Amino acid sequence: MIFFKLNDVNDIWTWINKRFVPGLKLDTLYNGSPVDKNYNFLLSDYSSIILGYPVMRQMRVRKDSCNIVSSFYQKIDFCDSDYDFTVDDTSNYGFNWTSYDSSYLSSLSTANQYAYKNLHEAFQYSRTVASSDTTKSSYGIYPYFGLYDQYAGGGYVLKMRGRTNLLKSNLTLLQSTFKWIDRQTRAIFIEFSTYNPNVDLYAYNTILFEILPTGNILKSYYFNAFSLYNVSTANSLKLACNILYMIFIIFLVIREAIDLYRNGWRKYFTSFWSYIDLTIIAFSFASFAMYLYRLYAANEVMNIFSTTSGNGYIRLQYLGYMNDALAFCLAFCSCLGTIKFLRLFRFNMRISYLILTLKRSFIELF
Numbered sequence: 528m529i530f531f532k533l534n535d536v537n538d539i540w541t542w543i544n545k546r547f548v549p550g551l552k553l554d555t556l557y558n559g560s561p562v563d564k565n566y567n568f569l570l571s572d573y574s575s576i577i578l579g580y581p582v583m584r585q586m587r588v589r590k591d592s593c594n595i596v597s598s599f600y601q602k603i604d605f606c607d608s609d610y611d612f613t614v615d616d617t618s619n620y621g622f623n624w625t626s627y628d629s630s631y632l633s634s635l636s637t638a639n640q641y642a643y644k645n646l647h648e649a650f651q652y653s654r655t656v657a658s659s660d661t662t663k664s665s666y667g668i669y670p671y672f673g674l675y676d677q678y679a680g681g682g683y684v685l686k687m688r689g690r691t692n693l694l695k696s697n698l699t700l701l702q703s704t705f706k707w708i709d710r711q712t713r714a715i716f717i718e719f720s721t722y723n724p725n726v727d728l729y730a731y732n733t734i735l736f737e738i739l740p741t742g743n744i745l746k747s748y749y750f751n752a753f754s755l756y757n758v759s760t761a762n763s764l765k766l767a768c769n770i771l772y773m774i775f776i777i778f779l780v781i782r783e784a785i786d787l788y789r790n791g792w793r794k795y796f797t798s799f800w801s802y803i804d805l806t807i808i809a810f811s812f813a814s815f816a817m818y819l820y821r822l823y824a825a826n827e828v829m830n831i832f833s834t835t836s837g838n839g840y841i842r843l844q845y846l847g848y849m850n851d852a853l854a855f856c857l858a859f860c861s862c863l864g865t866i867k868f869l870r871l872f873r874f875n876m877r878i879s880y881l882i883l884t885l886k887r888s889f890i891e892l893f
Contacts, residue, residue: 535744536708538744540698540702543583548694548695568837575721575723578721578828579839580840583649583717584718585682585684587711589614590605622647632647652682669848673737720841720843728752729752729755735747751850753850755822769818779808800870806863807867811860824849
């Protein structure tokens with residue numbers, strides 16, 4: 528079943544059961560022997576490992592979240608709108624989206640409590656996902672931009688833990704018996720984090736199904752790969768260059784301070800190049816702060832992985848966003864640095880003509 532040819536909710540369930548779950552868990556080795564429990568975090572490619580466990584998260588709208596035209600009152604008895612923060616459903620429910628009963632699980636036998644606890648929690652709204660049974664993830668769920676709409680953090684979360692057969696059994700119960708996806712469902716997220724030691728890359732992965740009020744389904748995915756630690760020779764050279772760069776930035780700060788002291792703030796702030804230098808300094812220190820905080824956050828994530836023996840939920844969305852922001856800041860510094868570098872060639876005739884041409888045609892161009 529091809530991902531982009533999924534047309535309805537049943538196709539989504541079938542794809543998850545037959546494509547996603549089998550590729551997610553490595554239950555047997557290439558020779559057919561079962562996988563040792565110490566290596567059950569390996570993916571089916573025999574190379575990458577999954578950090579913690581995946582989650583399937585649902586975003587819903589409240590029942591009757593829009594108004595029916597009076598002419599159709601007798602014919603239509605429901606109206607569920609597009610997803611919006613103002614109609615986001617945050618209530619707790621029981622199975623089949625019935626009224627929530629906090630004593631339901633305690634009324635079951637011990638065996639059934641263990642079997643249905645995870646499924647019952649999938650009908651209760653959560654703003655964070657537990658990294659273990661006693662702690663909450665330090666990095667909560669952040670808003671996400673889909674193809675059709677923007678979705679808030681949180682939602683109704685199914686923890687996809689356990690062996691393949693157990694996962695398939697739970698998904699079948701949610702589909703056939705408990706009707707987890709219904710008319711008020713607007714988005715289904717499948718989120719998981721992975722690490723490939725061969726290339727030293729972490730990845731935060733999101734698969735999104737957007738279910739429109741019209742019944743159409745939009746499919747999309749986002750795989751954000753990044754490196755957190757400098758362990759290879761190439762990354763060590765990169766670290767050395769980063770340190771050298773910050774030394775130059777500190778020198779630039781001292782030089783600008785001397786320039787401001789000698790010329791006074793009136794003359795200093797009338798120069799265009801002063802703003803270029805100050806912007807480079809600001810973005811460079813912002814990049815340095817994000818770099819250090821990213822290392823701290825990465826250590827926190829690895830501590831969760833270590834203390835939970837790889838069984839706790841680990842979400843790298845925040846680190847992915849931090850990595851993107853760091854890249855944008857560095858790119859901005861590079862752009863401004865290139866402009867500043869061109870200034871050194873202003874005495875070259877060709878460069879002087881280029882600058883003069885751009886200056887004369889600036890208004891017409893923009």
